[in-house]
Amino acid sequence: MAIAKFRFSKKLIAGYSALFLLGVLLLGYAVFIEPRQLIVQHYSIALPHWSPKLNHLKVAVLTDLHVGCLSVPVSKLRRVIATTNAEHPDIIVMLGDFVASHGRKSSLKPEEFVHELSALQAKYGVYTVLGNHDWWYNGEAVREELQKANIHVLENESAELIVNDTNLWIAGLADQWTRAPNITLALKQVPLGAPCLMLMHEPDLFREVPESVSLSLAGHTHGGQVALPFIGPPILPTEMGSKFARGLIVEGEKNYFVSSGVGTSVLPVRFCVPPEICVLDLTSQ
Numbered sequence: 257m258a259i260a261k262f263r264f265s266k267k268l269i270a271g272y273s274a275l276f277l278l279g280v281l282l283l284g285y286a287v288f289i290e291p292r293q294l295i296v297q298h299y300s301i302a303l304p305h306w307s308p309k310l311n312h313l314k315v316a317v318l319t320d321l322h323v324g325c326l327s328v329p330v331s332k333l334r335r336v337i338a339t340t341n342a343e344h345p346d347i348i349v350m351l352g353d354f355v356a357s358h359g360r361k362s363s364l365k366p367e368e369f370v371h372e373l374s375a376l377q378a379k380y381g382v383y384t385v386l387g388n389h390d391w392w393y394n395g396e397a398v399r400e401e402l403q404k405a406n407i408h409v410l411e412n413e414s415a416e417l418i419v420n421d422t423n424l425w426i427a428g429l430a431d432q433w434t435r436a437p438n439i440t441l442a443l444k445q446v447p448l449g450a451p452c453l454m455l456m457h458e459p460d461l462f463r464e465v466p467e468s469v470s471l472s473l474a475g476h477t478h479g480g481q482v483a484l485p486f487i488g489p490p491i492l493p494t495e496m497g498s499k500f501a502r503g504l505i506v507e508g509e510k511n512y513f514v515s516s517g518v519g520t521s522v523l524p525v526r527f528c529v530p531p532e533i534c535v536l537d538l539t540s541q
């Protein structure tokens with residue numbers, strides 16, 4: 257009996273050891289491998305409120321760079337820029353959280369890396385909103401550096417573009433966690449029914465955006481950073497639910513898009529949510 261008990265214990269120890277080793281391997285992958293990857297996700301989106309003259313407008317979406325976090329040194333930012341340019345986008349939109357900070361301290365200051373973004377190339381320009389981490393650090397300082405890099409920062413305001421002899425509007429909301437977003441103000445200049453992209457950092461105001469807006473875009477969620485197979489992300493920093501973790505969401509005539517972005521915050525991990533650049537091919541429904 258004693259011998260049988262000893263054998264069982266050895267099996268148990270072997271089982272626990274295998275589990276421990278698997279845990280270490282998965283943690284190593286989530287900390288050191290996946291966050292360093294970079295994928296390009298292509299989406300073809302048919303919009304109900306869009307002009308046929310704007311068909312196949314190519315919009316690159318970059319968000320949550322968190323430059324200075326463990327997996328996003330300046331060299332990775334350069335790789336993100338080169339990969340985006342290689343897609344030859346018509347417009348680049350950025351959705352906030354440029355810095356890696358949880359307060360007034362940041363591992364890299366905006367003046368140490370934002371100038372790199374001036375290398376982004378898009379026929380009709382680069383537009384952005386700021387995120388909660390930018391404002392926790394110093395939103396004005398981030399905005400100033402972005403403007404120096406020729407990036408249009410939108411806060412409750414819009415910009416008008418002429419594309420193929422057609423007006424296209426890009427509106428941007430103030431960050432919801434740290435500022436006072438105002439959809440009415442952001443759309444004040446936009447004629448009702450005109451093609452319009454609405455940028456915001458958090459997706460929580462998606463459903464407040466009027467149906468006339470062609471597409472609303474947000475970042476912030478990081479896709480949860482960890483998405484368990486068959487379960488999805490256990491934690492998401494939004495009240496919108498896991499449906500809004502990332503990707504295209506269609507509700508009636510409204511179209512929403514969330515990118516899980518590039519960097520990390522809180523924990524330096526990504527699992528089944530690799531860093532991404534999204535490229536949207538927009539057409540009329």
Ligand SMILES: [Fe+2]
Pocket residue numbers: 320322353387389476477478521
């Ligand atoms: Fe973020």
